[in-house]
Amino acid sequence: MSCKARILFVDDDIRVLAALRRSLHPQAARWEMEFQSSPEAAVETYRTWKPQVVVTDMKMPGMNGLQMVMAMRRIGDTARYIVLTGTADLRTAIDAINQAEIFRFFTKPCPSFLLVEGIEAALATPDPMPVPTADTFADTALDKLPVAILVVDADARVLFMNRLGGAFSAAGDGIIIGARKVCRAATPVETSHLHALIVSAIQTGDDGVMRLSRSDASPLSVAVTALEGGGSTPKAALYISDPDNHPIPNANEVMRLLELTHAEAKLAHAMARGLSLDEAAVEGGITVGTARGYLKQIFAKTGKARQAELVRLILSLPVALPNGSASKTK
Missing domain, CATH: 3.30.450.20 (PAS domain)
Incomplete structure (x- = not known):
């Protein structure tokens, strides 16, 4: 058997899987990667292949990500689980942490270097994590958030x-x-x-x-x-x-992490600070029509459809701190 780490990716959207395959190709020298669009098939792959890390979407038809993880855990508790989600369902997040011991959450679209960091951290955690009570999870999962x-x-x-x-x-x-x-x-x-x-x-x-x-x-x-x-x-x-205590990534960081143009990043950054589209247009010295055009391009590049979703995405991005370290919202 290969000595490479085994990573299983599960998402019902084959376009997402294709994007993951492309962005993670540089890791092929050290990881064996399997990509499944069916959660049911992924459970069988888990049974025979025994991956060390499973990266999954949460919302999938038939069997959702939480149900799939629970099915895998019943087979054998040997993997760490990372969830890529575009939803803001608080109850689902709590259930996933309480019931399935999710190792880490990332918001779609997740920059590939952050996903690589998450997988590396999961691989570096060989021993099963203790199972806290639901109250402890509420403290750690929600009360530790910077939002x-x-x-x-x-x-x-x-x-x-x-x-x-x-x-x-x-x-x-x-x-x-x-x-x-x-x-x-x-x-x-x-x-x-x-x-x-x-x-x-x-x-x-x-x-x-x-x-x-x-x-x-x-x-x-x-x-x-x-x-x-x-x-x-x-x-x-x-x-x-609170922008005074939870720094928002600056426009250049937003541009780099979300692969936006400078003009698009300036608009996205302004909206993350709570400005309306009209206010952001005035601040940027552009017309509202131009701002709407930029916003459509931002939505297309990030996979978001609403301004609030975009704001949540930007707030979840890593923020460079003055000492050169990075603060990350998991």
């Missing part, structure tokens, strides 16, 4: 928040939790806008972004998106970033 998360219903009532969300709320500046646990902004105008974005996300599925002004600091950036599979109560998630 505040608030889950709300259609009336903007807060149903859940992670630790950073609680810290922002306790500060009472930018995002405020008022009577009946209804979240609001610092001004009536911003509150009205925030509530409208929540309703729009839940009722129509349209994501949105805005800035939440603060009295003594830079505005918070918030992306609002509907949560799928939320049970009987429709829910939306607010992803809130």
Whole structure:
């Protein structure tokens, strides 16, 4: 048997598999790589081939990524699992961590060097990881995130928040939790806008972004998106970033990591800071029509279809720190 590490890639989109095959070709000298478009076939491959790392999509027809990983674990708990996902389903992420011990999450599209780093880290973890309790996972998976998360219903009532969300709320500046646990902004105008974005996300599925002004600091950036599979109560998630404490990748970093042009990266960076498309156009000295054209090109290159999805993607990118190290949102 070859001494190369065995890596199994699973995605129902053959175009994604083809892109992975091309981008990871330089690793062929040290990795054996198998690519499967069927999760059911991937389970059988796992049984006979015994890969050391499995890289999978989450949303697939028939058997989803979580179900596939659980089936593989019942065969034998010998692999590490990495998930590539384009979704923002909070419940799915928690279930995947609790039930399947996912080693690492990456947001699509994932730069190949980050995926290589993740696979190398998985290969360097030979012993089975201890299984924490669900409460411990909630602490480590959500409370360690550098982005505040608030889950709300259609009336903007807060149903859940992670630790950073609680810290922002306790500060009472930018995002405020008022009577009946209804979240609001610092001004009536911003509150009205925030509530409208929540309703729009839940009722129509349209994501949105805005800035939440603060009295003594830079505005918070918030992306609002509907949560799928939320049970009987429709829910939306607010992803809130503090640019003073969670640096956003600069335009040059966005350009390099997402393979955008300089003009496209400037626009994407402005929107990640919470500017609307019109505001970003004014800041960049271009017309709104030109900005819309750039945005279409950005969506085509990143595989995203909405501004909030693009903002989440940019917030998940590694950020170069002053000392030369990198901060990464896993």
